[in-house]
Amino acid sequence: MAKLTIRDIAALAGLSKSTVSLVLNNSPRVDPATRRHVLAVIRRHNYVPSFAATALAKGSTRLIGMIVPGLSWHMIASINLGVAALTERTGFDIILYTATNDRDYGPVIDRILTSSMSSGLLVVTDKQPLDPLVQLHRDGMPVVLVNTLGTQVDLPSVTSDNYEGALAAVGHLLDLGHERIACVQGMMEYRCCQDRYRGYLDALRAAGIQPDPELTKPGEFNPETVRVQSRDLFELPKRQRPTAVFAHSDSTAYAVLKAAADAGLRVPQDVSVIGFDDIESASQINPPLSTIRQPFFDMGRQAADLLLGAIRAADDGEPAQETGEPARLSMPTSLVVRASTGPVPVSNPRRGRPRATAPA
Amino acid sequence: MAKLTIRDIAALAGLSKSTVSLVLNNSPRVDPATRRHVLAVIRRHNYVPSFAATALAKGSTRLIGMIVPGLSWHMIASINLGVAALTERTGFDIILYTATNDRDYGPVIDRILTSSMSSGLLVVTDKQPLDPLVQLHRDGMPVVLVNTLGTQVDLPSVTSDNYEGALAAVGHLLDLGHERIACVQGMMEYRCCQDRYRGYLDALRAAGIQPDPELTKPGEFNPETVRVQSRDLFELPKRQRPTAVFAHSDSTAYAVLKAAADAGLRVPQDVSVIGFDDIESASQINPPLSTIRQPFFDMGRQAADLLLGAIRAADDGEPAQETGEPARLSMPTSLVVRASTGPVPVSNPRRGRPRATAPA
DNA sequence: CTGAAAGCGCTTACAG
DNA sequence: CTGAAAGCGCTTACAG
Numbered sequence: 194m195a196k197l198t199i200r201d202i203a204a205l206a207g208l209s210k211s212t213v214s215l216v217l218n219n220s221p222r223v224d225p226a227t228r229r230h231v232l233a234v235i236r237r238h239n240y241v242p243s244f245a246a247t248a249l250a251k252g253s254t255r256l257i258g259m260i261v262p263g264l265s266w267h268m269i270a271s272i273n274l275g276v277a278a279l280t281e282r283t284g285f286d287i288i289l290y291t292a293t294n295d296r297d298y299g300p301v302i303d304r305i306l307t308s309s310m311s312s313g314l315l316v317v318t319d320k321q322p323l324d325p326l327v328q329l330h331r332d333g334m335p336v337v338l339v340n341t342l343g344t345q346v347d348l349p350s351v352t353s354d355n356y357e358g359a360l361a362a363v364g365h366l367l368d369l370g371h372e373r374i375a376c377v378q379g380m381m382e383y384r385c386c387q388d389r390y391r392g393y394l395d396a397l398r399a400a401g402i403q404p405d406p407e408l409t410k411p412g413e414f415n416p417e418t419v420r421v422q423s424r425d426l427f428e429l430p431k432r433q434r435p436t437a438v439f440a441h442s443d444s445t446a447y448a449v450l451k452a453a454a455d456a457g458l459r460v461p462q463d464v465s466v467i468g469f470d471d472i473e474s475a476s477q478i479n480p481p482l483s484t485i486r487q488p489f490f491d492m493g494r495q496a497a498d499l500l501l502g503a504i505r506a507a508d509d510g511e512p513a514q515e516t517g518e519p520a521r522l523s524m525p526t527s528l529v530v531r532a533s534t535g536p537v538p539v540s541n542p543r544r545g546r547p548r549a550t551a552p553a
Numbered sequence: 554m555a556k557l558t559i560r561d562i563a564a565l566a567g568l569s570k571s572t573v574s575l576v577l578n579n580s581p582r583v584d585p586a587t588r589r590h591v592l593a594v595i596r597r598h599n600y601v602p603s604f605a606a607t608a609l610a611k612g613s614t615r616l617i618g619m620i621v622p623g624l625s626w627h628m629i630a631s632i633n634l635g636v637a638a639l640t641e642r643t644g645f646d647i648i649l650y651t652a653t654n655d656r657d658y659g660p661v662i663d664r665i666l667t668s669s670m671s672s673g674l675l676v677v678t679d680k681q682p683l684d685p686l687v688q689l690h691r692d693g694m695p696v697v698l699v700n701t702l703g704t705q706v707d708l709p710s711v712t713s714d715n716y717e718g719a720l721a722a723v724g725h726l727l728d729l730g731h732e733r734i735a736c737v738q739g740m741m742e743y744r745c746c747q748d749r750y751r752g753y754l755d756a757l758r759a760a761g762i763q764p765d766p767e768l769t770k771p772g773e774f775n776p777e778t779v780r781v782q783s784r785d786l787f788e789l790p791k792r793q794r795p796t797a798v799f800a801h802s803d804s805t806a807y808a809v810l811k812a813a814a815d816a817g818l819r820v821p822q823d824v825s826v827i828g829f830d831d832i833e834s835a836s837q838i839n840p841p842l843s844t845i846r847q848p849f850f851d852m853g854r855q856a857a858d859l860l861l862g863a864i865r866a867a868d869d870g871e872p873a874q875e876t877g878e879p880a881r882l883s884m885p886t887s888l889v890v891r892a893s894t895g896p897v898p899v900s901n902p903r904r905g906r907p908r909a910t911a912p913a
Numbered sequence: 914c915t916g917a918a919a920g921c922g923c924t925t926a927c928a929g
Numbered sequence: 930c931t932g933a934a935a936g937c938g939c940t941t942a943c944a945g
Binding site for chain 2: 914915916917918920921922923
């Protein structure tokens with residue numbers, strides 16, 4: 194069965210290609226009866242216009258490129274679901290570029306993306322260099338970032354509100370009576386981690402607690418590092434030891450949990466732990482992890498919405514960079530309370546005197 | 554900067570479009586010097602041929618469609634990575650169709666895929682109906698299944714060896730001295746679960762142990778169900794209680810772990826637990842989960858390889874269904890021993906008599 | 914080894 | 930409201 198072309202349909206319908214094309218494109222100036230007839234023929238023969246021919250004639254593919262980091266992260270899947278939810282009813286499809294770690298962004302970007310393959314670009318930021326994207330955007334290509342790691346850049350983007358999230362996490366701990374709250378940081382070169390840390394600090398101060406520098410530890414999103422740092426935290430003398438820890442990611446929280454178990458500490462009886470992200474397994478592990486949920490699905494959907502808007506604008510011939518400031522959406526996070534956080538332990542009566550610190 | 558076309562390059566190089574096109578397509582019958590010159594011009598002006606025009610003229614897009622279930626599963630990400638590893642050096646790109654739960658496969662398939670948008674289809678099987686795919690394949694469209702759930706069908710596919718995997722899992726438990734080994738099943742309508750169960754049964758029998766029907770429980774890949782079923786298992790009188798459980802997925806294992814904790818059982822001292830899949834968090838939770846690793850990355854790569862081969866064959870005008878039997882690859886799994894499995898507990902001396910079962 | 918011409922399957926002014 | 934024609938940017942026989 195050779196593929197049908199518009200010419201075949203035209204012949205079958207006893208009309209010209211033009212007319213068929215007009216109904217295909219929903220032109221208002223075609224007789225309703227004619228339209229119905231053509232539609233019927235199309236349906237009966239299961240005709241689908243050639244994608245390539247349409248793209249060439251119209252000068253625009255209905256494809257959006259999505260660049261994702263080559264990591265098997267939960268968030269990618271959720272973001273993608275959000276994007277798909279929107280694109281699937283606009284007739285756009287997604288072409289997926291996976292940025293494998295050992296491959297440069299740069300070449301991919303100007304090779305594939307200049308080939309007018311995609312009408313727009315959705316980029317899930319990793320730590321990749323963003324300059325080629327900025328350039329592309331300046332040249333008129335619609336681009337939006339889904340900014341999970343939060344490098345700051347002059348491009349439209351959607352992030353989640355990391356600062357508010359941290360405020361909520363620490364607030365939750367404070368509500369439970371904790372005062373010695375540790376923070377195990379992610380990669381502090383990322384904007385998101387800076388924001389989370391700022392939230393931690395501000396929440397503490399707002400509660401009248403002076404943050405203890407000894408209680409903040411670098412974790413770098415590296416399980417091994419986190420383990421070691423947490424061990425140090427848990428080996429602190431009882432009165433200095435934190436009763437709760439705020440981890441910059443769920444994965445980090447997992448490592449903290451393991452360190453706690455190694456130290457013989459029960460969660461949440463001896464120490465509370467809260468994460469950030471709400472990855473899939475967070476609710477399934479033991480104990481189920483309290484965390485700050487990032488709205489990945491919604492972030493994906495919003496990003497797609499922004500992008501589709503920009504594409505439409507571009508199609509209508511609007512100049513690039515029309516609006517001065519690129520849109521920057523920040524989506525609200527939410528606190529998910531599960532079993533890894535609990536009331537501060539009733540402090541044991543002091544035994545003996547507190548160990549004297551050097552008296553001088 | 555308007556996009557350059559092949560005509561511009563031809564003018565710039567002082568040659569005809571034909572010649573430029575020939576070098577673009579690596580034709581051998583073009584003068585080496587000319588070729589170098591054209592290439593230089595192309596590079597200097599950063600020219601990239603229009604994707605749509607090429608596709609139309611050649612009659613084939615260099616796009617493969619990848620259909621994935623709308624689930625945020627670890628495996629999808631890994632499979633995709635494997636596919637990308639292969640496609641990125643063949644010049645093919647991936648167009649991603651996410652089968653959202655509330656949307657039918659059927660329409661997607663014949664709408665988009667007949668539009669000659671993709672040269673081939675890679676389908677990560679969920680529980681979706683496969684008939685439209687079989688039809689498509691019969692009509693000459695290259696299709697391959699990455700069969701993670703394992704419905705059996707008459708299409709080329711790559712799976713992992715679930716039977717061997719189960720054998721390894723139970724073998725590991727047996728080696729540790731366990732004899733009362735429970736099995737918490739997934740969805741038994743799936744081929745993969747049937748295979749895993751068969752492996753469980755056979756491993757036991759090979760060791761001279763008669764499987765106890767009371768120790769196999771339906772879990773249906775539903776955490777709540779698994780929890781309840783596991784509780785029943787753990788509430789069994791001590792002598793009947795399993796000392797180890799083989800779960801049909803890691804996620805299932807998580808729920809078993811939680812049930813064990815609820816029952817006051819320590820893992821692995823009181824009960825060993827092994828999963829299946831090796832999802833990302835399996836190594837991070839507490840205790841780290843012993844499991845059977847499915848080679849998702851390799852499965853993706855193999856599937857892509859199979860598909861690309863089929864596409865090449867189709868381009869060379871081979872008739873569909875040339876070879877009688879569709880290729881069916883089964884990839885080996887591997888045992889990953891972590892901390893959730895350990896030696897069988899030394900059986901406590903019996904206290905009192907065993908509870909008499911109805912004597913009749 | 915290189916070029917002129919037709920064609921891939923659509924869309925879009927332009928006539929009528 | 931409908932049709933004939935040109936054009937989108939390539940490729941591919943066919944001449945030379």
